[in-house]
Amino acid sequence: MAPEAGTLEITLRAAQRGDVAAFNLLVLEYQRQLFNVCYRTLGNVEDAADATQDALLSAFRGLKTFNGPATGLRAWMLRIAVNTCYDQLRRRQRRPSESLDALGTADPDQDSSAAERVADPSLGPEQHSLSAETARHIQEAIDHLPHDQRLTVILCDVQGLSYDEAAQVMSIELGTVKSRLSRARAQLRDLLAAKGELPASAQRLQERNP
Amino acid sequence: MMYPGRHLLDESLSALLDEQLSAEDARSVRAHLEACPACQVRLDALRSVVALLRALPEVEPPREFRLGPRAIADPPNVVRLRRWYTATRAAAASLAAVFVFLSVGALYLDSQPAASPTTLVAKPQLASAPTAASQSAPTPAVKAAAPAPAAAARPAPAGAAGAESDQVAAATTVRPLPTPVPTPSPTPLPLPPIQPVTSTELDTAAPLRSAAVIVGVLAALTLLATVLVRHRLQAASAHSL
Numbered sequence: 001m002a003p004e005a006g007t008l009e010i011t012l013r014a015a016q017r018g019d020v021a022a023f024n025l026l027v028l029e030y031q032r033q034l035f036n037v038c039y040r041t042l043g044n045v046e047d048a049a050d051a052t053q054d055a056l057l058s059a060f061r062g063l064k065t066f067n068g069p070a071t072g073l074r075a076w077m078l079r080i081a082v083n084t085c086y087d088q089l090r091r092r093q094r095r096p097s098e099s100l101d102a103l104g105t106a107d108p109d110q111d112s113s114a115a116e117r118v119a120d121p122s123l124g125p126e127q128h129s130l131s132a133e134t135a136r137h138i139q140e141a142i143d144h145l146p147h148d149q150r151l152t153v154i155l156c157d158v159q160g161l162s163y164d165e166a167a168q169v170m171s172i173e174l175g176t177v178k179s180r181l182s183r184a185r186a187q188l189r190d191l192l193a194a195k196g197e198l199p200a201s202a203q204r205l206q207e208r209n210p
Numbered sequence: 211m212m213y214p215g216r217h218l219l220d221e222s223l224s225a226l227l228d229e230q231l232s233a234e235d236a237r238s239v240r241a242h243l244e245a246c247p248a249c250q251v252r253l254d255a256l257r258s259v260v261a262l263l264r265a266l267p268e269v270e271p272p273r274e275f276r277l278g279p280r281a282i283a284d285p286p287n288v289v290r291l292r293r294w295y296t297a298t299r300a301a302a303a304s305l306a307a308v309f310v311f312l313s314v315g316a317l318y319l320d321s322q323p324a325a326s327p328t329t330l331v332a333k334p335q336l337a338s339a340p341t342a343a344s345q346s347a348p349t350p351a352v353k354a355a356a357p358a359p360a361a362a363a364r365p366a367p368a369g370a371a372g373a374e375s376d377q378v379a380a381a382t383t384v385r386p387l388p389t390p391v392p393t394p395s396p397t398p399l400p401l402p403p404i405q406p407v408t409s410t411e412l413d414t415a416a417p418l419r420s421a422a423v424i425v426g427v428l429a430a431l432t433l434l435a436t437v438l439v440r441h442r443l444q445a446a447s448a449h450s451l
Contacts, residue, residue, distance in 0.1 A: 024276040035271040049272050056275050130265050138262055157263035163230065182224030188263070189255045198258050 008070040016063050023060050030074060031056070033159065034081045040154045041085040043143045051088050055081040078161075078169045082151055089147050134197055141191035149184035156181050218242055218249045223256050284447065291443040298436040305429035312422035319415040 008029075014022035034055060039048035059080050066076050130138075142150055148170075155166040156177070167177045192198050218239060225231045226239050243250050284292070 020277055020279075027276050031271060031275040032268070035275070036268055039269045040266070045269070045272055048269075049275075052271070052275055056277065060277055130262070130267065134262070135266060138266060153263065157260050158266050160264065163228070178225060178230060179221055181228075182219075182221040185224050185256050185259050186220040189252075189259045192259060192262065193255065197262065198255055 005070060008073070012063075012066075012070045012073060015060070016066070020060075023063070026073070026077075027056055030077050033074075034077060037078060037081050037154060037159060038085055040139070040142060040158050041082075041151060042088055043139060047088060051084045052081065055084040058084065072168075075165055075168045078155070079171070082155075082169055085151070086147065137192065137195045137197050138188075141188050141195070144191060145184055145187060149180050149187065152177060152180040153184035153188065157185070217246065218252075220252070220256070223249070223253045226253070227257055227260060288443065288446045291439060291446055295436065295439045295443050298432055298439050302429060302432040302436045305425055305432055309422060309425045309429045312418055312425055316415050316418040316422055319418060 011022050011025050015026055031052065035048055035052045038051040038055070039045060042048050042051060055077070059077055062080070066073065068076070142153065145153065151170060152166060155161045155169060156163065161169065163174055163177045163181075167174050170177070172180075189198070222231065222235070222239050226236060229236075231239060243253060283289075
């Protein structure tokens with residue numbers, strides 16, 4: 001699927017000269033991953049689509065400042081998407097009415113309708129082993145994480161980036177990736193155990209420390 | 211890092227899952243897990259969490275994100291500001307050019323009669339002298355013939371007449387050998403128009419100067435407008451980025 005390194009390099013240089021057609025080849029290459037990072041971070045399709053479009057536009061305008069080899073382009077694009085998501089999350093925090101929906105409420109029944117509305121059209125055909133409900137519970141748990149932990153766990157565990165790449169994308173130290181990831185996972189463990197999404201053996205954990 | 215009696219940290223368990231522990235740390239963590247079911251449960255739970263996250267389905271983007279010409283185009287306010295910027299810049303540049311032109315013109319005209327302002331009385335005399343000289347090379351001869359028609363043609367201020375007669379006297383004494391004048395008659399004709407020419411020369415510099423001042427002020431104002439528009443344009447395009 002991925003173009004050869006040489007082709008990518010040529011496409012990148014053309015796009016840096018302002019060739020929109022060349023840039024759109026890069027868009028086709030990265031849009032899916034960028035959108036998925038935005039979707040998992042922001043929790044709904046519309047915000048994620050807007051953030052992806054904004055990020056790609058910023059990438060096009062700032063592409064001249066990217067002077068590394070084409071192999072670093074994915075991390076660079078992801079960084080722009082991550083920053084766009086941070087901006088969006090900050091804007092939400094300034095508007096409390098929206099942040100209630102976005103961050104979910106303490107009562108899971110109350111916001112389940114909103115979450116379902118968001119999850120159903122987007123998840124599409126459920127060809128994965130996860131049920132739609134489990135996927136929704138995971139997304140709700142992710143939505144409860146602090147922003148930094150949320151992005152770290154999305155990049156490392158959902159997207160499968162290496163610690164190195166995640167550190168590069170978020171401009172943080174390797175050790176910070178490690179500690180944020182472990183805190184995010186531990187918190188998700190507690191949240192998902194509370195929803196009954198973990199195997200029976202792990203549920204005992206929930207009984208011991210509520 | 212590991213204490214036999216205490217439970218493992220989540221960070222150690224998480225790093226173990228990703229095989230990010232050194233060989234030595236991994237050994238001691240595993241040793242603890244063998245003996246501690248509680249930590250084993252926590253590890254299993256973490257492993258399940260990671261498995262669940264990895265199993266999250268990829269979401270299909272609702273639309274294409276390729277950039278179209280409209281997406282790349284600047285927003286309307288930036289376009290408008292850019293138009294204003296071009297217009298004000300062009301106006302400032304042309305006004306500045308006109309200002310320079312007028313200033314140079316005024317300065318040039320000022321420098322031309324620079325010698326005369328010292329003696330306004332000498333003005334008509336200075337004017338008549340070159341015309342007389344242009345008639346023919348030998349001045350004294352003209353002087354001998356010219357004064358009468360010149361005085362007749364002009365209003366002839368008293369001072370000028372006096373100065374002229376003085377000069378005539380001086381000239382005749384210096385040059386005792388006058389050659390005959392070839393054409394004494396044409397002299398009265400060119401003389402009258404020469405007087406108005408000198409007077410208009412004096413007047414043209416003044417309107418030029420005031421025009422230069424007005425244009426200069428306008429140029430400064432448009433330059434200021436250009437700077438302001440440019441500032442707003444930069445702010446607007448930075449915001450849209």
